[in-house]
Amino acid sequence: MSGHASLAEGGPDSIRATVGVEGVVAAPGERATGVVEVDLGLVTVGVPVVVVNGARPGPRVGITAGIHGAEYVSIAALRRVVLGVDPADVTGSIAASIVSNPAAFAARSIYVDPLDGRNLNRAFPGDPAGGPTDRLAEWLYTWIIGPSDRFIDMHCGDMNEALVPFVGMEEIGDAAIDTVTRRMAEAYGLDHIVLGPSPGTTTTTAARAGIAAILAEVGGQGRWPEEDVALHAAGLRRALHAAGVLPEPGAGPRGESVVHAEDVWLRSDATGFWHPAVGVGERVEAGQRVGEVQDAFGSVLRTVDAPVDGVVLFLVTSLAMNAGDPLLAIAR
Ligand SMILES: [Zn+2]
Numbered sequence: 001m002s003g004h005a006s007l008a009e010g011g012p013d014s015i016r017a018t019v020g021v022e023g024v025v026a027a028p029g030e031r032a033t034g035v036v037e038v039d040l041g042l043v044t045v046g047v048p049v050v051v052v053n054g055a056r057p058g059p060r061v062g063i064t065a066g067i068h069g070a071e072y073v074s075i076a077a078l079r080r081v082v083l084g085v086d087p088a089d090v091t092g093s094i095a096a097s098i099v100s101n102p103a104a105f106a107a108r109s110i111y112v113d114p115l116d117g118r119n120l121n122r123a124f125p126g127d128p129a130g131g132p133t134d135r136l137a138e139w140l141y142t143w144i145i146g147p148s149d150r151f152i153d154m155h156c157g158d159m160n161e162a163l164v165p166f167v168g169m170e171e172i173g174d175a176a177i178d179t180v181t182r183r184m185a186e187a188y189g190l191d192h193i194v195l196g197p198s199p200g201t202t203t204t205t206a207a208r209a210g211i212a213a214i215l216a217e218v219g220g221q222g223r224w225p226e227e228d229v230a231l232h233a234a235g236l237r238r239a240l241h242a243a244g245v246l247p248e249p250g251a252g253p254r255g256e257s258v259v260h261a262e263d264v265w266l267r268s269d270a271t272g273f274w275h276p277a278v279g280v281g282e283r284v285e286a287g288q289r290v291g292e293v294q295d296a297f298g299s300v301l302r303t304v305d306a307p308v309d310g311v312v313l314f315l316v317t318s319l320a321m322n323a324g325d326p327l328l329a330i331a332r
Pocket of ligand 1: 068
């Protein structure tokens with residue numbers, strides 16, 4: 001156990017405390033929902049929060065979705081699971097922010113917070129004296145991530161991205177924590193598990209604070225088909241079982257996970273028209289042409305070759321490409 005888990009741990013039920021995210025507070029055996037107003041300096045945003053306080057003491061699990069505002073599968077799946085779970089079945093507690101970046105959700109913004117153009121998932125643990133993205137990261141860290149014993153960050157491909165379902169995780173060299181992390185990652189039951197840290201992200205920041213943390217990605221391209229929502233939701237329930245808060249892993253779709261040592265991101269150094277030559281999930285070899293960036297009249301500005309062997313983990317599917325933006329990632 002780490003952090004502030006004492007809220008939901010130990011002692012007979014009669015003296016067990018409430019669990020809360022600011023003003024959204026659940027008594028033992030209850031669920032609370034509410035919108036928390038978060039002051040980002042320039043504006044105040046409303047973050048919808050669900051807290052499930054279990055019938056028995058146990059670990060606190062923090063969950064975020066919508067860190068990227070147009071990643072709808074993750075938002076839909078988290079909402080379904082935390083509103084559907086019976087608090088009487090829960091050991092410990094769940095504290096979830098359904099739409100973690102409300103301004104990005106409202107603007108249907110790709111990658112960044114429209115308030116300052118920054119990627120929230122590079123800003124953790126945040127700064128209460130910084131700009132809007134720094135302040136939002138600090139609030140999420142303070143109320144959702146930091147007080148948790150385990151943490152799950154739900155994503156999917158952005159509005160302009162396709163991907164294969166995968167889990168990201170990082171081992172920190174503490175056997176007790178790493179065992180829980182790996183159990184949650186395997187339980188999620190997605191096709192790929194990718195190892196390795198990503199500085200500034202929710203999960204790496206959590207892991208370095210001693211919190212078992214995973215990232216899970218299903219779906220994308222601005223859609224939320226039932227098939228994808230069902231897979232993300234079933235994976236989350238299995239991970240909550242592995243985390244020790246749900247009594248059963250539940251039914252539902254799952255994949256067989258292949259483990260990769262890392263993912264290699266390719267970015268464009270040219271602005272123009274992106275023509276990928278491979279599909280998501282496709283196996284590629286080092287040196288293989290994976291796409292090209294053209295100008296408006298069809299001349300090739302850049303050819304793009306795979307630097308390593310591996311599987312195409314995600315792929316940008318928009319024709320529009322900007323210098324500096326990701327093109328695709330290869331898991332190896
Ligand atoms: Zn994302």
